[in-house]
Amino acid sequence: MPELPEVETTVAGLRAVLAGRVLTRVEPRRADLRFPIPVDLRQRLTGARVTALSRRAKYGLVETDRGDMMIFHLGMSGRWRIAPADIGAHDHLLIETEGGLLLSLNDPRRFGSVDLVRSDAWQAYAPFTRMGPEPLGPDFSASTLARALDGKTASIKTALLDQRVVAGLGNIYVCEALNMAGIAPTRPAGRISRARLVLLVDAIREVLTAAIAAGGSTLRDYARPDGELGYFSKQWRVYGREGENCACGGTIQRRIDGGRSTFHCPRCQR
DNA sequence: CTGACGCCCTGCAAGC
DNA sequence: TGCTTGCAGGGCGTCA
Structure with a gap:
Protein backbone atom coordinates (compact mmCIF):
# COMPACT_ATOMS: atom_id res chain seq x y z
CA MET A 1 0.00 0.00 0.00
CA ARG A 130 -2.10 19.61 11.82
CA MET A 131 0.34 17.35 10.11
CA GLY A 132 3.78 16.69 11.58
CA PRO A 133 7.14 17.19 9.87
CA GLU A 134 8.38 15.37 6.81
CA PRO A 135 10.56 12.51 8.07
CA LEU A 136 13.16 13.21 5.38
CA GLY A 137 13.08 16.95 5.95
CA PRO A 138 15.10 19.21 8.24
CA ASP A 139 12.35 19.57 10.85
CA PHE A 140 12.42 15.92 11.87
CA SER A 141 14.95 15.13 14.56
CA ALA A 142 15.25 13.35 17.89
CA SER A 143 14.41 16.65 19.55
CA THR A 144 11.24 17.32 17.60
CA LEU A 145 10.20 13.69 17.89
CA ALA A 146 10.75 13.76 21.66
CA ARG A 147 8.56 16.83 21.90
CA ALA A 148 5.81 15.22 19.83
CA LEU A 149 5.89 12.06 21.93
CA ASP A 150 6.18 13.76 25.29
CA GLY A 151 3.61 12.45 27.73
CA LYS A 152 2.09 10.00 25.27
CA THR A 153 1.03 6.73 26.84
CA ALA A 154 0.07 5.14 23.54
CA SER A 155 2.52 2.65 22.08
CA ILE A 156 5.31 3.91 19.85
CA LYS A 157 3.81 1.82 17.04
CA THR A 158 0.52 3.69 17.28
CA ALA A 159 2.22 7.06 17.75
CA LEU A 160 4.34 6.74 14.61
CA LEU A 161 1.22 6.03 12.57
CA ASP A 162 -0.25 9.31 13.83
CA GLN A 163 0.38 11.78 11.01
CA ARG A 164 0.53 14.63 13.53
CA VAL A 165 3.68 13.13 15.03
CA VAL A 166 5.47 12.51 11.76
CA ALA A 167 3.91 12.63 8.30
CA GLY A 168 3.96 9.84 5.75
CA LEU A 169 4.70 6.69 7.70
CA GLY A 170 2.39 3.71 7.38
CA ASN A 171 2.23 0.25 8.84
CA ILE A 172 5.04 -1.29 6.82
CA TYR A 173 7.73 1.30 7.44
CA VAL A 174 6.83 1.75 11.10
CA CYS A 175 7.38 -1.97 11.64
CA GLU A 176 10.64 -1.85 9.71
CA ALA A 177 12.00 1.24 11.47
CA LEU A 178 11.20 -0.09 14.94
CA ASN A 179 13.03 -3.30 14.15
CA MET A 180 16.03 -1.41 12.81
CA ALA A 181 16.14 0.74 15.93
CA GLY A 182 15.67 -2.21 18.29
CA ILE A 183 12.56 -0.75 19.91
CA ALA A 184 9.58 -2.87 20.97
CA PRO A 185 6.39 -1.70 19.23
CA THR A 186 4.50 -1.87 22.52
CA ARG A 187 6.79 0.55 24.36
CA PRO A 188 4.95 3.66 25.58
CA ALA A 189 5.81 6.46 23.18
CA GLY A 190 6.58 8.97 25.89
CA ARG A 191 9.03 6.68 27.65
CA ILE A 192 11.79 6.21 25.15
CA SER A 193 15.28 7.45 25.92
CA ARG A 194 16.83 10.21 23.87
CA ALA A 195 19.56 7.83 22.71
CA ARG A 196 16.94 5.44 21.33
CA LEU A 197 15.03 8.26 19.67
CA VAL A 198 18.21 9.18 17.85
CA LEU A 199 18.43 5.60 16.61
CA LEU A 200 14.76 5.68 15.67
CA VAL A 201 15.05 8.88 13.65
CA ASP A 202 18.03 7.43 11.83
CA ALA A 203 16.16 4.19 11.18
CA ILE A 204 13.13 5.99 9.80
CA ARG A 205 15.27 8.05 7.46
CA GLU A 206 17.27 5.04 6.40
CA VAL A 207 14.32 2.77 5.65
CA LEU A 208 12.47 5.47 3.71
CA THR A 209 15.55 6.42 1.72
CA ALA A 210 16.29 2.79 0.88
CA ALA A 211 12.68 2.20 -0.14
CA ILE A 212 12.63 5.23 -2.42
CA ALA A 213 15.91 4.11 -3.97
CA ALA A 214 14.41 0.69 -4.61
CA GLY A 215 11.31 2.20 -6.19
CA GLY A 216 8.93 1.55 -3.32
CA SER A 217 7.42 -1.65 -2.08
CA THR A 218 5.06 -3.89 -3.91
CA LEU A 219 2.12 -5.26 -2.01
CA ARG A 220 -0.53 -6.94 -4.10
CA ASP A 221 -1.80 -4.05 -6.17
CA TYR A 222 0.88 -1.41 -5.98
CA ALA A 223 3.04 -0.73 -9.01
CA ARG A 224 5.07 2.18 -10.19
CA PRO A 225 3.40 4.41 -12.76
CA ASP A 226 5.57 3.07 -15.54
CA GLY A 227 4.38 -0.42 -14.74
CA GLU A 228 7.67 -1.58 -13.27
CA LEU A 229 7.36 -3.20 -9.87
CA GLY A 230 9.06 -1.79 -6.80
CA TYR A 231 11.55 -4.11 -5.23
CA PHE A 232 11.80 -2.87 -1.70
CA SER A 233 9.40 -5.59 -0.52
CA LYS A 234 12.25 -8.06 -0.98
CA GLN A 235 14.20 -6.08 1.61
CA TRP A 236 11.63 -6.18 4.38
CA ARG A 237 13.24 -7.27 7.62
CA VAL A 238 10.08 -8.12 9.56
CA TYR A 239 6.96 -7.06 7.69
CA GLY A 240 5.03 -10.08 6.42
CA ARG A 241 7.66 -12.46 7.78
CA GLU A 242 5.92 -14.02 10.75
CA GLY A 243 7.74 -17.16 11.89
CA GLU A 244 10.89 -16.38 9.93
CA ASN A 245 14.24 -15.53 11.46
CA CYS A 246 15.15 -11.99 12.33
CA ALA A 247 18.68 -10.87 11.46
CA CYS A 248 19.51 -11.26 15.16
CA GLY A 249 18.49 -14.92 15.13
CA GLY A 250 15.19 -14.40 16.93
CA THR A 251 11.83 -15.43 15.51
CA ILE A 252 9.64 -12.74 14.00
CA GLN A 253 6.21 -12.49 15.58
CA ARG A 254 2.95 -10.91 14.53
CA ARG A 255 0.56 -9.17 16.87
CA ILE A 256 -2.48 -6.98 16.40
CA ASP A 257 -2.41 -3.38 17.61
CA GLY A 258 -5.45 -1.25 17.07
CA GLY A 259 -6.71 -3.78 14.56
CA ARG A 260 -3.48 -3.69 12.55
CA SER A 261 -0.77 -6.25 12.15
CA THR A 262 2.52 -5.51 13.82
CA PHE A 263 5.56 -7.56 12.90
CA HIS A 264 8.44 -7.51 15.35
CA CYS A 265 11.26 -9.52 16.86
CA PRO A 266 10.93 -9.91 20.63
CA ARG A 267 14.60 -10.82 20.90
CA CYS A 268 16.18 -7.63 19.57
CA GLN A 269 13.29 -5.17 20.03
CA ARG A 270 12.92 -4.11 23.64
C1' DC B 1 -7.23 16.83 25.01
C1' DT B 2 -6.34 11.44 24.74
C1' DG B 3 -6.85 6.65 23.22
C1' DA B 4 -9.82 2.86 21.38
C1' DC B 5 -12.57 1.37 17.99
C1' DG B 6 -15.54 1.01 13.72
C1' DC B 7 -16.24 2.11 9.07
C1' DC B 8 -15.43 2.95 4.16
C1' DC B 9 -14.15 -0.48 -0.18
C1' DT B 10 -12.63 -4.47 -3.11
C1' DG B 11 -9.64 -8.34 -4.34
C1' DC B 12 -7.36 -12.11 -2.92
C1' DA B 13 -6.30 -16.26 -0.32
C1' DA B 14 -7.39 -19.69 2.87
C1' DG B 15 -10.62 -22.88 4.65
C1' DC B 16 -14.51 -25.82 4.41
C1' DT C 1 -15.46 -26.81 -7.60
C1' DG C 2 -17.84 -23.11 -5.23
C1' DC C 3 -18.92 -20.89 -1.38
C1' DT C 4 -17.83 -18.21 3.00
C1' DT C 5 -14.70 -15.87 5.83
C1' DG C 6 -10.89 -13.10 7.02
C1' DC C 7 -7.47 -9.93 5.90
C1' DA C 8 -5.10 -5.92 3.84
C1' DG C 9 -5.09 -0.67 6.19
C1' DG C 10 -5.14 5.19 5.57
C1' DG C 11 -7.81 8.43 7.36
C1' DC C 12 -11.68 10.06 9.61
C1' DG C 13 -15.68 9.93 12.61
C1' DT C 14 -17.51 8.67 17.03
C1' DC C 15 -17.35 7.65 21.80
C1' DA C 16 -15.80 7.30 26.63
Missing part, protein backbone atom coordinates in the same frame (compact mmCIF):
# COMPACT_ATOMS: atom_id res chain seq x y z
CA PRO A 2 1.23 3.41 -0.80
CA GLU A 3 3.19 5.00 2.00
CA LEU A 4 5.65 7.85 1.61
CA PRO A 5 8.20 6.03 -0.60
CA GLU A 6 5.50 4.78 -2.93
CA VAL A 7 4.02 8.25 -3.30
CA GLU A 8 7.49 9.70 -3.85
CA THR A 9 8.10 7.13 -6.57
CA THR A 10 4.70 7.80 -8.09
CA VAL A 11 5.28 11.56 -8.16
CA ALA A 12 8.66 11.07 -9.82
CA GLY A 13 7.03 8.89 -12.47
CA LEU A 14 4.28 11.42 -13.07
CA ARG A 15 6.77 14.28 -13.20
CA ALA A 16 8.55 12.62 -16.09
CA VAL A 17 5.42 12.67 -18.22
CA LEU A 18 3.49 15.67 -16.87
CA ALA A 19 5.95 18.42 -16.04
CA GLY A 20 5.64 21.26 -18.54
CA ARG A 21 2.82 19.58 -20.44
CA VAL A 22 -0.64 20.89 -21.22
CA LEU A 23 -3.55 18.72 -20.10
CA THR A 24 -5.78 18.28 -23.12
CA ARG A 25 -8.39 16.03 -21.53
CA VAL A 26 -9.45 15.59 -17.91
CA GLU A 27 -12.23 13.07 -17.46
CA PRO A 28 -13.52 11.84 -14.12
CA ARG A 29 -15.28 8.54 -14.77
CA ARG A 30 -16.38 7.78 -11.26
CA ALA A 31 -16.45 10.65 -8.79
CA ASP A 32 -17.26 8.81 -5.55
CA LEU A 33 -13.84 8.10 -4.18
CA ARG A 34 -13.13 8.70 -0.49
CA PHE A 35 -14.91 11.97 -1.07
CA PRO A 36 -16.28 13.28 -4.38
CA ILE A 37 -13.91 14.50 -7.04
CA PRO A 38 -14.68 18.25 -7.37
CA VAL A 39 -17.24 18.87 -10.07
CA ASP A 40 -15.15 21.67 -11.57
CA LEU A 41 -11.95 19.60 -11.78
CA ARG A 42 -12.39 18.94 -15.49
CA GLN A 43 -13.07 22.57 -16.34
CA ARG A 44 -10.24 23.95 -14.22
CA LEU A 45 -7.56 21.51 -15.37
CA THR A 46 -8.38 21.11 -19.04
CA GLY A 47 -6.04 23.31 -21.07
CA ALA A 48 -3.83 24.07 -18.07
CA ARG A 49 -0.10 23.47 -18.16
CA VAL A 50 1.51 21.46 -15.36
CA THR A 51 4.25 23.52 -13.77
CA ALA A 52 5.42 21.38 -10.85
CA LEU A 53 4.84 18.11 -9.02
CA SER A 54 5.71 17.41 -5.42
CA ARG A 55 4.74 15.38 -2.38
CA ARG A 56 3.54 16.12 1.14
CA ALA A 57 3.26 13.08 3.43
CA LYS A 58 1.30 10.53 1.38
CA TYR A 59 -0.27 13.15 -0.89
CA GLY A 60 0.82 14.00 -4.41
CA LEU A 61 0.63 17.66 -5.49
CA VAL A 62 0.24 18.73 -9.11
CA GLU A 63 0.45 22.46 -9.83
CA THR A 64 -0.75 24.22 -12.96
CA ASP A 65 -0.11 27.58 -14.56
CA ARG A 66 -3.64 28.67 -13.65
CA GLY A 67 -2.80 28.74 -9.96
CA ASP A 68 -4.59 25.50 -9.24
CA MET A 69 -3.15 22.49 -7.47
CA MET A 70 -4.56 18.99 -7.80
CA ILE A 71 -3.97 16.98 -4.64
CA PHE A 72 -4.31 13.21 -4.81
CA HIS A 73 -4.10 10.46 -2.23
CA LEU A 74 -3.71 6.84 -3.28
CA GLY A 75 -5.49 5.41 -0.26
CA MET A 76 -4.90 1.69 -0.02
CA SER A 77 -5.03 0.57 -3.59
CA GLY A 78 -4.59 3.62 -5.76
CA ARG A 79 -2.02 3.94 -8.52
CA TRP A 80 -1.48 6.00 -11.61
CA ARG A 81 -1.28 4.01 -14.81
CA ILE A 82 0.61 5.48 -17.72
CA ALA A 83 -0.66 4.63 -21.19
CA PRO A 84 -2.90 1.82 -19.91
CA ALA A 85 -3.67 -0.86 -22.46
CA ASP A 86 -7.31 -0.88 -21.44
CA ILE A 87 -9.67 1.17 -19.29
CA GLY A 88 -11.65 -0.75 -16.69
CA ALA A 89 -14.14 -0.25 -13.91
CA HIS A 90 -11.47 0.96 -11.50
CA ASP A 91 -10.03 3.68 -13.71
CA HIS A 92 -11.68 6.67 -12.06
CA LEU A 93 -9.88 9.65 -13.55
CA LEU A 94 -8.37 9.93 -17.02
CA ILE A 95 -5.91 12.64 -17.95
CA GLU A 96 -4.49 13.12 -21.42
CA THR A 97 -1.57 15.36 -22.25
CA GLU A 98 -0.60 17.19 -25.41
CA GLY A 99 0.94 14.54 -27.59
CA GLY A 100 -1.78 12.10 -26.67
CA LEU A 101 -0.30 10.33 -23.62
CA LEU A 102 -3.07 8.93 -21.43
CA LEU A 103 -2.86 8.60 -17.65
CA SER A 104 -5.37 6.89 -15.41
CA LEU A 105 -5.90 6.96 -11.67
CA ASN A 106 -6.85 3.37 -10.89
CA ASP A 107 -8.17 2.58 -7.41
CA PRO A 108 -10.21 -0.60 -6.84
CA ARG A 109 -10.98 0.09 -3.19
CA ARG A 110 -11.67 3.79 -3.73
CA PHE A 111 -10.02 4.85 -0.47
CA GLY A 112 -8.06 7.38 -2.44
CA SER A 113 -9.05 10.95 -3.22
CA VAL A 114 -8.58 13.75 -5.72
CA ASP A 115 -9.04 17.37 -4.73
CA LEU A 116 -8.32 20.82 -6.08
CA VAL A 117 -7.06 23.86 -4.18
CA ARG A 118 -5.44 27.16 -5.02
CA SER A 119 -1.67 26.75 -5.13
CA ASP A 120 -0.98 29.71 -2.88
CA ALA A 121 -3.18 28.23 -0.15
CA TRP A 122 -2.24 24.58 -0.34
CA GLN A 123 -0.85 24.53 3.19
CA ALA A 124 -4.30 25.41 4.47
CA TYR A 125 -5.69 22.20 2.94
CA ALA A 126 -7.42 20.55 5.87
CA PRO A 127 -5.39 17.31 6.01
CA PHE A 128 -2.17 19.34 6.14
CA THR A 129 -3.01 21.81 8.87
Whole structure:
Protein backbone atom coordinates (compact mmCIF):
# COMPACT_ATOMS: atom_id res chain seq x y z
CA MET A 1 0.00 0.00 0.00
CA PRO A 2 1.23 3.41 -0.80
CA GLU A 3 3.19 5.00 2.00
CA LEU A 4 5.65 7.85 1.61
CA PRO A 5 8.20 6.03 -0.60
CA GLU A 6 5.50 4.78 -2.93
CA VAL A 7 4.02 8.25 -3.30
CA GLU A 8 7.49 9.70 -3.85
CA THR A 9 8.10 7.13 -6.57
CA THR A 10 4.70 7.80 -8.09
CA VAL A 11 5.28 11.56 -8.16
CA ALA A 12 8.66 11.07 -9.82
CA GLY A 13 7.03 8.89 -12.47
CA LEU A 14 4.28 11.42 -13.07
CA ARG A 15 6.77 14.28 -13.20
CA ALA A 16 8.55 12.62 -16.09
CA VAL A 17 5.42 12.67 -18.22
CA LEU A 18 3.49 15.67 -16.87
CA ALA A 19 5.95 18.42 -16.04
CA GLY A 20 5.64 21.26 -18.54
CA ARG A 21 2.82 19.58 -20.44
CA VAL A 22 -0.64 20.89 -21.22
CA LEU A 23 -3.55 18.72 -20.10
CA THR A 24 -5.78 18.28 -23.12
CA ARG A 25 -8.39 16.03 -21.53
CA VAL A 26 -9.45 15.59 -17.91
CA GLU A 27 -12.23 13.07 -17.46
CA PRO A 28 -13.52 11.84 -14.12
CA ARG A 29 -15.28 8.54 -14.77
CA ARG A 30 -16.38 7.78 -11.26
CA ALA A 31 -16.45 10.65 -8.79
CA ASP A 32 -17.26 8.81 -5.55
CA LEU A 33 -13.84 8.10 -4.18
CA ARG A 34 -13.13 8.70 -0.49
CA PHE A 35 -14.91 11.97 -1.07
CA PRO A 36 -16.28 13.28 -4.38
CA ILE A 37 -13.91 14.50 -7.04
CA PRO A 38 -14.68 18.25 -7.37
CA VAL A 39 -17.24 18.87 -10.07
CA ASP A 40 -15.15 21.67 -11.57
CA LEU A 41 -11.95 19.60 -11.78
CA ARG A 42 -12.39 18.94 -15.49
CA GLN A 43 -13.07 22.57 -16.34
CA ARG A 44 -10.24 23.95 -14.22
CA LEU A 45 -7.56 21.51 -15.37
CA THR A 46 -8.38 21.11 -19.04
CA GLY A 47 -6.04 23.31 -21.07
CA ALA A 48 -3.83 24.07 -18.07
CA ARG A 49 -0.10 23.47 -18.16
CA VAL A 50 1.51 21.46 -15.36
CA THR A 51 4.25 23.52 -13.77
CA ALA A 52 5.42 21.38 -10.85
CA LEU A 53 4.84 18.11 -9.02
CA SER A 54 5.71 17.41 -5.42
CA ARG A 55 4.74 15.38 -2.38
CA ARG A 56 3.54 16.12 1.14
CA ALA A 57 3.26 13.08 3.43
CA LYS A 58 1.30 10.53 1.38
CA TYR A 59 -0.27 13.15 -0.89
CA GLY A 60 0.82 14.00 -4.41
CA LEU A 61 0.63 17.66 -5.49
CA VAL A 62 0.24 18.73 -9.11
CA GLU A 63 0.45 22.46 -9.83
CA THR A 64 -0.75 24.22 -12.96
CA ASP A 65 -0.11 27.58 -14.56
CA ARG A 66 -3.64 28.67 -13.65
CA GLY A 67 -2.80 28.74 -9.96
CA ASP A 68 -4.59 25.50 -9.24
CA MET A 69 -3.15 22.49 -7.47
CA MET A 70 -4.56 18.99 -7.80
CA ILE A 71 -3.97 16.98 -4.64
CA PHE A 72 -4.31 13.21 -4.81
CA HIS A 73 -4.10 10.46 -2.23
CA LEU A 74 -3.71 6.84 -3.28
CA GLY A 75 -5.49 5.41 -0.26
CA MET A 76 -4.90 1.69 -0.02
CA SER A 77 -5.03 0.57 -3.59
CA GLY A 78 -4.59 3.62 -5.76
CA ARG A 79 -2.02 3.94 -8.52
CA TRP A 80 -1.48 6.00 -11.61
CA ARG A 81 -1.28 4.01 -14.81
CA ILE A 82 0.61 5.48 -17.72
CA ALA A 83 -0.66 4.63 -21.19
CA PRO A 84 -2.90 1.82 -19.91
CA ALA A 85 -3.67 -0.86 -22.46
CA ASP A 86 -7.31 -0.88 -21.44
CA ILE A 87 -9.67 1.17 -19.29
CA GLY A 88 -11.65 -0.75 -16.69
CA ALA A 89 -14.14 -0.25 -13.91
CA HIS A 90 -11.47 0.96 -11.50
CA ASP A 91 -10.03 3.68 -13.71
CA HIS A 92 -11.68 6.67 -12.06
CA LEU A 93 -9.88 9.65 -13.55
CA LEU A 94 -8.37 9.93 -17.02
CA ILE A 95 -5.91 12.64 -17.95
CA GLU A 96 -4.49 13.12 -21.42
CA THR A 97 -1.57 15.36 -22.25
CA GLU A 98 -0.60 17.19 -25.41
CA GLY A 99 0.94 14.54 -27.59
CA GLY A 100 -1.78 12.10 -26.67
CA LEU A 101 -0.30 10.33 -23.62
CA LEU A 102 -3.07 8.93 -21.43
CA LEU A 103 -2.86 8.60 -17.65
CA SER A 104 -5.37 6.89 -15.41
CA LEU A 105 -5.90 6.96 -11.67
CA ASN A 106 -6.85 3.37 -10.89
CA ASP A 107 -8.17 2.58 -7.41
CA PRO A 108 -10.21 -0.60 -6.84
CA ARG A 109 -10.98 0.09 -3.19
CA ARG A 110 -11.67 3.79 -3.73
CA PHE A 111 -10.02 4.85 -0.47
CA GLY A 112 -8.06 7.38 -2.44
CA SER A 113 -9.05 10.95 -3.22
CA VAL A 114 -8.58 13.75 -5.72
CA ASP A 115 -9.04 17.37 -4.73
CA LEU A 116 -8.32 20.82 -6.08
CA VAL A 117 -7.06 23.86 -4.18
CA ARG A 118 -5.44 27.16 -5.02
CA SER A 119 -1.67 26.75 -5.13
CA ASP A 120 -0.98 29.71 -2.88
CA ALA A 121 -3.18 28.23 -0.15
CA TRP A 122 -2.24 24.58 -0.34
CA GLN A 123 -0.85 24.53 3.19
CA ALA A 124 -4.30 25.41 4.47
CA TYR A 125 -5.69 22.20 2.94
CA ALA A 126 -7.42 20.55 5.87
CA PRO A 127 -5.39 17.31 6.01
CA PHE A 128 -2.17 19.34 6.14
CA THR A 129 -3.01 21.81 8.87
CA ARG A 130 -2.10 19.61 11.82
CA MET A 131 0.34 17.35 10.11
CA GLY A 132 3.78 16.69 11.58
CA PRO A 133 7.14 17.19 9.87
CA GLU A 134 8.38 15.37 6.81
CA PRO A 135 10.56 12.51 8.07
CA LEU A 136 13.16 13.21 5.38
CA GLY A 137 13.08 16.95 5.95
CA PRO A 138 15.10 19.21 8.24
CA ASP A 139 12.35 19.57 10.85
CA PHE A 140 12.42 15.92 11.87
CA SER A 141 14.95 15.13 14.56
CA ALA A 142 15.25 13.35 17.89
CA SER A 143 14.41 16.65 19.55
CA THR A 144 11.24 17.32 17.60
CA LEU A 145 10.20 13.69 17.89
CA ALA A 146 10.75 13.76 21.66
CA ARG A 147 8.56 16.83 21.90
CA ALA A 148 5.81 15.22 19.83
CA LEU A 149 5.89 12.06 21.93
CA ASP A 150 6.18 13.76 25.29
CA GLY A 151 3.61 12.45 27.73
CA LYS A 152 2.09 10.00 25.27
CA THR A 153 1.03 6.73 26.84
CA ALA A 154 0.07 5.14 23.54
CA SER A 155 2.52 2.65 22.08
CA ILE A 156 5.31 3.91 19.85
CA LYS A 157 3.81 1.82 17.04
CA THR A 158 0.52 3.69 17.28
CA ALA A 159 2.22 7.06 17.75
CA LEU A 160 4.34 6.74 14.61
CA LEU A 161 1.22 6.03 12.57
CA ASP A 162 -0.25 9.31 13.83
CA GLN A 163 0.38 11.78 11.01
CA ARG A 164 0.53 14.63 13.53
CA VAL A 165 3.68 13.13 15.03
CA VAL A 166 5.47 12.51 11.76
CA ALA A 167 3.91 12.63 8.30
CA GLY A 168 3.96 9.84 5.75
CA LEU A 169 4.70 6.69 7.70
CA GLY A 170 2.39 3.71 7.38
CA ASN A 171 2.23 0.25 8.84
CA ILE A 172 5.04 -1.29 6.82
CA TYR A 173 7.73 1.30 7.44
CA VAL A 174 6.83 1.75 11.10
CA CYS A 175 7.38 -1.97 11.64
CA GLU A 176 10.64 -1.85 9.71
CA ALA A 177 12.00 1.24 11.47
CA LEU A 178 11.20 -0.09 14.94
CA ASN A 179 13.03 -3.30 14.15
CA MET A 180 16.03 -1.41 12.81
CA ALA A 181 16.14 0.74 15.93
CA GLY A 182 15.67 -2.21 18.29
CA ILE A 183 12.56 -0.75 19.91
CA ALA A 184 9.58 -2.87 20.97
CA PRO A 185 6.39 -1.70 19.23
CA THR A 186 4.50 -1.87 22.52
CA ARG A 187 6.79 0.55 24.36
CA PRO A 188 4.95 3.66 25.58
CA ALA A 189 5.81 6.46 23.18
CA GLY A 190 6.58 8.97 25.89
CA ARG A 191 9.03 6.68 27.65
CA ILE A 192 11.79 6.21 25.15
CA SER A 193 15.28 7.45 25.92
CA ARG A 194 16.83 10.21 23.87
CA ALA A 195 19.56 7.83 22.71
CA ARG A 196 16.94 5.44 21.33
CA LEU A 197 15.03 8.26 19.67
CA VAL A 198 18.21 9.18 17.85
CA LEU A 199 18.43 5.60 16.61
CA LEU A 200 14.76 5.68 15.67
CA VAL A 201 15.05 8.88 13.65
CA ASP A 202 18.03 7.43 11.83
CA ALA A 203 16.16 4.19 11.18
CA ILE A 204 13.13 5.99 9.80
CA ARG A 205 15.27 8.05 7.46
CA GLU A 206 17.27 5.04 6.40
CA VAL A 207 14.32 2.77 5.65
CA LEU A 208 12.47 5.47 3.71
CA THR A 209 15.55 6.42 1.72
CA ALA A 210 16.29 2.79 0.88
CA ALA A 211 12.68 2.20 -0.14
CA ILE A 212 12.63 5.23 -2.42
CA ALA A 213 15.91 4.11 -3.97
CA ALA A 214 14.41 0.69 -4.61
CA GLY A 215 11.31 2.20 -6.19
CA GLY A 216 8.93 1.55 -3.32
CA SER A 217 7.42 -1.65 -2.08
CA THR A 218 5.06 -3.89 -3.91
CA LEU A 219 2.12 -5.26 -2.01
CA ARG A 220 -0.53 -6.94 -4.10
CA ASP A 221 -1.80 -4.05 -6.17
CA TYR A 222 0.88 -1.41 -5.98
CA ALA A 223 3.04 -0.73 -9.01
CA ARG A 224 5.07 2.18 -10.19
CA PRO A 225 3.40 4.41 -12.76
CA ASP A 226 5.57 3.07 -15.54
CA GLY A 227 4.38 -0.42 -14.74
CA GLU A 228 7.67 -1.58 -13.27
CA LEU A 229 7.36 -3.20 -9.87
CA GLY A 230 9.06 -1.79 -6.80
CA TYR A 231 11.55 -4.11 -5.23
CA PHE A 232 11.80 -2.87 -1.70
CA SER A 233 9.40 -5.59 -0.52
CA LYS A 234 12.25 -8.06 -0.98
CA GLN A 235 14.20 -6.08 1.61
CA TRP A 236 11.63 -6.18 4.38
CA ARG A 237 13.24 -7.27 7.62
CA VAL A 238 10.08 -8.12 9.56
CA TYR A 239 6.96 -7.06 7.69
CA GLY A 240 5.03 -10.08 6.42
CA ARG A 241 7.66 -12.46 7.78
CA GLU A 242 5.92 -14.02 10.75
CA GLY A 243 7.74 -17.16 11.89
CA GLU A 244 10.89 -16.38 9.93
CA ASN A 245 14.24 -15.53 11.46
CA CYS A 246 15.15 -11.99 12.33
CA ALA A 247 18.68 -10.87 11.46
CA CYS A 248 19.51 -11.26 15.16
CA GLY A 249 18.49 -14.92 15.13
CA GLY A 250 15.19 -14.40 16.93
CA THR A 251 11.83 -15.43 15.51
CA ILE A 252 9.64 -12.74 14.00
CA GLN A 253 6.21 -12.49 15.58
CA ARG A 254 2.95 -10.91 14.53
CA ARG A 255 0.56 -9.17 16.87
CA ILE A 256 -2.48 -6.98 16.40
CA ASP A 257 -2.41 -3.38 17.61
CA GLY A 258 -5.45 -1.25 17.07
CA GLY A 259 -6.71 -3.78 14.56
CA ARG A 260 -3.48 -3.69 12.55
CA SER A 261 -0.77 -6.25 12.15
CA THR A 262 2.52 -5.51 13.82
CA PHE A 263 5.56 -7.56 12.90
CA HIS A 264 8.44 -7.51 15.35
CA CYS A 265 11.26 -9.52 16.86
CA PRO A 266 10.93 -9.91 20.63
CA ARG A 267 14.60 -10.82 20.90
CA CYS A 268 16.18 -7.63 19.57
CA GLN A 269 13.29 -5.17 20.03
CA ARG A 270 12.92 -4.11 23.64
C1' DC B 1 -7.23 16.83 25.01
C1' DT B 2 -6.34 11.44 24.74
C1' DG B 3 -6.85 6.65 23.22
C1' DA B 4 -9.82 2.86 21.38
C1' DC B 5 -12.57 1.37 17.99
C1' DG B 6 -15.54 1.01 13.72
C1' DC B 7 -16.24 2.11 9.07
C1' DC B 8 -15.43 2.95 4.16
C1' DC B 9 -14.15 -0.48 -0.18
C1' DT B 10 -12.63 -4.47 -3.11
C1' DG B 11 -9.64 -8.34 -4.34
C1' DC B 12 -7.36 -12.11 -2.92
C1' DA B 13 -6.30 -16.26 -0.32
C1' DA B 14 -7.39 -19.69 2.87
C1' DG B 15 -10.62 -22.88 4.65
C1' DC B 16 -14.51 -25.82 4.41
C1' DT C 1 -15.46 -26.81 -7.60
C1' DG C 2 -17.84 -23.11 -5.23
C1' DC C 3 -18.92 -20.89 -1.38
C1' DT C 4 -17.83 -18.21 3.00
C1' DT C 5 -14.70 -15.87 5.83
C1' DG C 6 -10.89 -13.10 7.02
C1' DC C 7 -7.47 -9.93 5.90
C1' DA C 8 -5.10 -5.92 3.84
C1' DG C 9 -5.09 -0.67 6.19
C1' DG C 10 -5.14 5.19 5.57
C1' DG C 11 -7.81 8.43 7.36
C1' DC C 12 -11.68 10.06 9.61
C1' DG C 13 -15.68 9.93 12.61
C1' DT C 14 -17.51 8.67 17.03
C1' DC C 15 -17.35 7.65 21.80
C1' DA C 16 -15.80 7.30 26.63
